[in-house]
Structure formats: structure tokens, C-alpha cells
Amino acid sequence: MGEVIEHPLYANLEANKFVIQLDESMDIAQKALILIFVRYRHGDDFMEDLLARDELQTKTTAAEIFAVVNKHIALHSLRWEDCVGVCTDGAASMTGRRSGVIKLIQDVAPEASWTHCFLHREALAAKEMSPGLAEVMDIAVKTINHLRKSALNSRLFAELCKEQDAEHTTVLYFAAVRWLSKGDAMARLYELRDQVLAFLEVARSDLAVYYKNNKFIGTLAYMADIFNLLNNLNISFQGKTNKQAKSMFVMYDKMAAFKSKLDLWKRRVQTNDEFDMFENLDDLLSKSVEERVDIKDVIVEHLVNLRKRFDEYFPVDPRVEKKWIRDPYSVDVQQCCSFSNRLKEDLIDIVSDGTLETVQEGHFSKVLADSVS
DSSP: OHHHHHHHHHHHHHTSOEEEEEEEEEOTTOOEEEEEEEEEEETTEEEEEEEEEEEEOSOOOHHHHHHHHHHHHHHTTOOGGGEEEEEEOOOHHHHOTTTSHHHHHHHHOTTOEEEEOHHHHHHHHHHOOOHHHHHHHHHHHHHHHHHHSSHHHHHHHHHHHHHTTOSOSOOOOOOTTSTTHHHHHHHHHHHTHHHHHHHHHHTTOGGGGGGGOHHHHHHHHHHHHHHHHHHHHHHHTOOSSOGGGGOHHHHHHHHHHHHHHHHHHHHHHHHHOOOTTSHHHHHHHTTOOTTHHHHHHHHHHHHHHHHHHHHHHSOOOHHHHTHHHHOGGGSOGGGOTTSOHHHHHHHHHHHTOHHHHHHHHHHHHHHHHHHHO
């Protein structure tokens, strides 16, 4: 069965240019693994497949990783000359200028350009928190660990939740390597905050005092909301069935939209005391406004820092330079200095074809009409 699946993949790769994505990680047995994903053109679409999964026997240096990748490229009769792109995270072993994996790959695949994983950059941009949020996050993690540190505590808390007709009966662990878990953990903890307070008071825990504090609860509500929004952004970049998610233009459209939303949210909170974009927090504040000013300052600080971080990790918008791909009729071909003469001639043929332009305009009109309706 494996051979039946693998043979068409290798046959398609041998006849195409391709890009690879590398992910080095550790499993629960503390084994270092390297995953090699490959993307290539198949007919009128692009396909993505797992090329190989292998174990790094000793060290996880750039040389060791490259040796494993090179082994699988040779094993499947692929040519480095056909590799036109590499996507990795930003780890030093991957991106080192002199001896990183990218440098070693580019030595044998001169056409390969490096891309820092979009999802990894988004996760890094959202990782840093202001002191006020970091303190709440630390208390939240301590609370979760206390509730789940023993089987007895887990059972007792579950029974308490059942008695109070809570929708869920347990809190969720937060793991730094699972990027979406921060939002899930904060949302569940906020949802069960009354049950958590009751349990901590019975257990005479020092953590109980925080769950009586309006500012702490308000900040926890905001964290549940903002990380849910960040999770939704992360998820929108993913999905094999979502062909649009594979387009660079769509990815940067979504990122630009989220940056603008951060600016809008900051102005609305700072100027008008509006919080309806944060569902849990808005519901909480509608019942009590005692701590609104303090929460407002924390939120504004975090939104400002979040916008700065997104600008740091997404500083260049390639949509401007590559606008000719999306709309060739808006580009002056003569000004495209980076184009080869052959590409300029092909682009002139496209923009001079009146029939093609009419078809394109008709397509755009239909898309616009569908979106308006």
C-alpha cells in the first residue's frame, strides 16, 4: 500500500519543480525527528504531500539535518536543481548564514529561496505579552496545574462542575509548543471561573484571592478573547481543502486586515471605551464597570505592542512588488526592471490581449456582484 501511494508522488516530483518544508521536533520519547513536506504542481493545481519522516540519530545540527534531507532527495531520484524553495521556522540551525540548513541547501540548489513559515511568524508575534498580561497568565497556569496536579483534584473538580451544571468539567493544559492551546486554556478557565473559585476556597489555596478580583477576571476575559481572535487568524492560514489559503496574496490580505483591526480596536478602546469586539470582556463589563479604566490601559498597551510585533515579523508586503501577478493590466511593463526580456514580452502579450482583458473584467464583476449580494 505504501508503494502504491509513494510511486505517483515520486513520478510527479521527477517531472516538476518543487519546494520543501522542513520541521524538526521532539516526540514524547525524546527522539529528534525531521519531517519533510513537499509542494509541487499537478495539472492545474498545487499538491502538498509528506515526502519523508526520519529520525536524527545523534545531534540536531544543520549538517545532520541536511544529511537526512539529502539522503531522501537522492533516495527518490530527485534533483536539487529542481528545488526552487525551502520553508522552515526561524531557528538558528535552519537559518544560519554560514552553516545553516538553508545555506547548505542553497549551495546545491541555487534557485531555492527561503521562506520563514507564516504560521510560525504569527505565533512568535503573538507570544510576547505586557507585564500585566504575563502576571495573569502565570497565575492562570498555576491554577490549571493546581487543579490537575493529582487525580483526586481532577475528580473533585469534575464533580463540582457537574453539581453546578457547568458545560465542561475540566480545565485545559497550556503547552508553549502547541500554539493554539493558550487561547483554548484561557477560554476554558474563564468559562469555569466560578467553579474554580469555589474549589480553591474549599482547598484554602492562596490562588483563590485572584478570582475575587475584578481586574484579574476582566484581564482573563480579555486574554480569552484576544487569543481566540489570534487562533482564528492562525487557523485561517491553514487547510488543504481551502485553495485560497495557499495563495500568498490571500495570506497577506488576511494579515493586513488583522493589522488594521488591531489599530481600530485600539482606537475604539482608548477613545470610546468600546469593547464589543471582545465578547467575554464586553459581557463582563456590561454587568460591572468598577475596573474598566485599569483594564482599558492594559488592553491598549497590549494592542499597541501586538501591532509592533506583527510589523516586526511581517515587515515587507510582497503584494506591492508582485502586483502584476494579480492584476497585470495595472503594471507598466517598461518599468519592471527586475523582469527578464522574455518575461516582459510575455507580459506585453497578456496585457495587449483585449479579449482576455474582457474575460478578466467579466470575472471580477461577477465576483464583486456575488460578494455584494
